Amino acid sequence: MQEYIINFLRKSDGYLSGEDISRTLKISRAAIWKNIQELRADGYDIIAVPHLGYKLVSRPDKLLPQEIQFGLDTKYVGQKILHEESVNSTMDIVFRLGMENEREGTVLCAEGQTKGKERLGRQWTSPKNKGIYMSILLRPQLTPTAVSHLTLLTAVALCEAVRQVTALDAKIKWPNDLMIDNKKIAGILTELSAEMDRVRFVVIGMGVNVNTPASLLPPGASSLKIEGQKHFCRITLVQEILRKLEHWYERYKKEGFAPVIKQWKTYASTLGTRVRISDQQGDIEGEAIDLDENGGLIIRNDTGRTIKRMSGDVFQIR
Amino acid sequence: MQEYIINFLRKSDGYLSGEDISRTLKISRAAIWKNIQELRADGYDIIAVPHLGYKLVSRPDKLLPQEIQFGLDTKYVGQKILHEESVNSTMDIVFRLGMENEREGTVLCAEGQTKGKERLGRQWTSPKNKGIYMSILLRPQLTPTAVSHLTLLTAVALCEAVRQVTALDAKIKWPNDLMIDNKKIAGILTELSAEMDRVRFVVIGMGVNVNTPASLLPPGASSLKIEGQKHFCRITLVQEILRKLEHWYERYKKEGFAPVIKQWKTYASTLGTRVRISDQQGDIEGEAIDLDENGGLIIRNDTGRTIKRMSGDVFQIR
Numbered sequence: 001m002q003e004y005i006i007n008f009l010r011k012s013d014g015y016l017s018g019e020d021i022s023r024t025l026k027i028s029r030a031a032i033w034k035n036i037q038e039l040r041a042d043g044y045d046i047i048a049v050p051h052l053g054y055k056l057v058s059r060p061d062k063l064l065p066q067e068i069q070f071g072l073d074t075k076y077v078g079q080k081i082l083h084e085e086s087v088n089s090t091m092d093i094v095f096r097l098g099m100e101n102e103r104e105g106t107v108l109c110a111e112g113q114t115k116g117k118e119r120l121g122r123q124w125t126s127p128k129n130k131g132i133y134m135s136i137l138l139r140p141q142l143t144p145t146a147v148s149h150l151t152l153l154t155a156v157a158l159c160e161a162v163r164q165v166t167a168l169d170a171k172i173k174w175p176n177d178l179m180i181d182n183k184k185i186a187g188i189l190t191e192l193s194a195e196m197d198r199v200r201f202v203v204i205g206m207g208v209n210v211n212t213p214a215s216l217l218p219p220g221a222s223s224l225k226i227e228g229q230k231h232f233c234r235i236t237l238v239q240e241i242l243r244k245l246e247h248w249y250e251r252y253k254k255e256g257f258a259p260v261i262k263q264w265k266t267y268a269s270t271l272g273t274r275v276r277i278s279d280q281q282g283d284i285e286g287e288a289i290d291l292d293e294n295g296g297l298i299i300r301n302d303t304g305r306t307i308k309r310m311s312g313d314v315f316q317i318r
Numbered sequence: 319m320q321e322y323i324i325n326f327l328r329k330s331d332g333y334l335s336g337e338d339i340s341r342t343l344k345i346s347r348a349a350i351w352k353n354i355q356e357l358r359a360d361g362y363d364i365i366a367v368p369h370l371g372y373k374l375v376s377r378p379d380k381l382l383p384q385e386i387q388f389g390l391d392t393k394y395v396g397q398k399i400l401h402e403e404s405v406n407s408t409m410d411i412v413f414r415l416g417m418e419n420e421r422e423g424t425v426l427c428a429e430g431q432t433k434g435k436e437r438l439g440r441q442w443t444s445p446k447n448k449g450i451y452m453s454i455l456l457r458p459q460l461t462p463t464a465v466s467h468l469t470l471l472t473a474v475a476l477c478e479a480v481r482q483v484t485a486l487d488a489k490i491k492w493p494n495d496l497m498i499d500n501k502k503i504a505g506i507l508t509e510l511s512a513e514m515d516r517v518r519f520v521v522i523g524m525g526v527n528v529n530t531p532a533s534l535l536p537p538g539a540s541s542l543k544i545e546g547q548k549h550f551c552r553i554t555l556v557q558e559i560l561r562k563l564e565h566w567y568e569r570y571k572k573e574g575f576a577p578v579i580k581q582w583k584t585y586a587s588t589l590g591t592r593v594r595i596s597d598q599q600g601d602i603e604g605e606a607i608d609l610d611e612n613g614g615l616i617i618r619n620d621t622g623r624t625i626k627r628m629s630g631d632v633f634q635i636r
Contacts, residue, residue, distance in 0.1 A: 095417070119513065119514075120515055145463050148514055191518075192510075192512050195507065195509050196493070197628075310515075
């Protein structure tokens with residue numbers, strides 16, 4: 001009901017009388033008042049003037065489901081959105097939803113995380129109301145090996161969404177970091193539950209530093225606000241991410257990984273540069289020359305030998 | 319306490335007086351009586367004779383933790399065992415334990431399953447008290463791709479345990495079925511929770527038709543009792559499976575996959591035979607010639623081309 005009221009207020013230029021709302025939405029004046037109070041508690045600035053009615057002055061700067069879904073034209077990604085003020089990790093919650101047969105495309109947005117996850121057990125700094133901390137449930141028909149495709153696909157979607165909303169020159173650092181001017185803006189994490197033969201579900205998570213001030217960021221990181229010198233609307237960005245993600249996921253299901261990898265390469269900051277890669281197998285250094293068909297990075301070392309890596313930390317050497 | 323009492327009774331040849339038990343285990347006569355009653359409810363046949371004391375006549379034919387752990391000399395596999403009369407699926411329960419940070423090596427045995435899982439969403443027929451339906455939690459430091467190693471490793475361990483306990487000529491059908499005389503005796507299921515770079519945990523499940531009568535088995539399946547023409551002790555077999563599994567898992571961690579694959583080949587019924595493989599990519603037919611380094615099956619078709627498959631249904635063509 002709150003969603004109906006807020007959408008009704010949003011569509012109206014001036015004041016809306018309680019009578020109009022009551023008649024259109026078929027609820028009592030008392031129920032309207034109660035819902036307005038709750039919307040105000042959520043951060044909506046709604047003024048009420050006797051004989052004129054209600055008017056929406058401003059929306060809260062929160063990732064509320066009704067805000068994200070207003071005008072969101074996706075088929076299933078984000079058609080169910082959950083919102084929490086603070087969680088340990090959006091990944092863990094959506095993973096549990098996956099086990100409980102939650103439907104594909106369900107999204108959880110949190111205002112803050114106390115144990116935001118990054119790759120390899122690291123933590124993603126997640127200060128409240130500053131960034132986008134979100135996890136999305138997908139149920140692709142894939143083998144576990146092919147899930148790496150989704151990480152790269154998400155990087156493409158996120159990169160395009162950031163470019164479109166901010167007009168900043170975002171680039172992808174293999175395998176899953178979004179960079180602006182060589183500083184880390186966003187990270188992507190993919191978790192899966194699988195049998196040997198098939199994936200049961202995948203949880204795609206992302207942390208995006210949107211309006212995060214430098215004082216709250218770790219070394220080497222930046223935010224869209226710092227890079228763009230302005231405040232960005234997190235809701236607009238979430239909407240665009242969900243749209244792009246569905247677009248690329250649908251395209252991947254129809255056309256396979258080739259179009260994804262082609263687009264990935266146009267955004268890549270890694271290919272063609274000299275890199276050092278650290279992983280459990282040790283360090284290797286050389287030129288990052290290409291991606292293989294599963295998204296692995298192919299490096300040519302100084303003896304001319306090509307080596308493939310599926311994961312690891314990349315250090316670009318200038 | 320029940321475990322202590324049963325072990326005490328087990329070690330004794332004749333009758334044990336309540337006084338002896340009371341003194342050794344430092345519990346009251348009333349507490350002994352209460353525990354004996356509970357053990358009888360679990361199926362232990364314990365007789366009590368005035369002035370003589372208690373005597374253990376027979377153990378129940380159930381996969382009780384104290385029975386499996388009696389004489390089990392593993393370091394961690396099976397050092398914690400859970401037992402249930404009936405569950406939907408042992409896989410789902412142990413998967414949840416994995417998410418709750420349960421320790422490596424924990425085992426769940428169920429007397430029966432109502433939705434026993436097999437590969438590719440199929441069901442494993444799990445009639446009560448007849449078979450072994452068990453899942454084991456492991457926390458290997460592996461990439462998701464390498465988890466296929468554990469499926470083959472488990473097949474080796476299970477094959478050796480069955481051979482040792484029953485002296486039957488068990489063979490492995492790629493990737494994860496145990497066969498005797500071309501009939502399916504046991505299946506292995508591997509599920510994982512992972513990030514792209516690393517596995518968080520693996521649940522290994524197995525269903526073994528031990529004393530299952532033909533009337534309760536699906537077509538193409540058999541049981542150890544049918545093939546061996548005798549009743550087998552499920553507890554002895556579980557103990558041997560846990561021992562072999564820990565042995566091969568430890569060896570794999572030290573020496574890698576090569577010794578596993580070598581042993582697998584000695585038990586394989588698939589290699590060197592003509593097969594048809596059905597999977598999502600369609601059917602292929604040819605000679606199964608080898609395993610690759612990740613346990614994939616290499617088939618040479620009639621045009622001489624070699625094709626690799628990581629999963630699928632294998633039909634042996636005689």
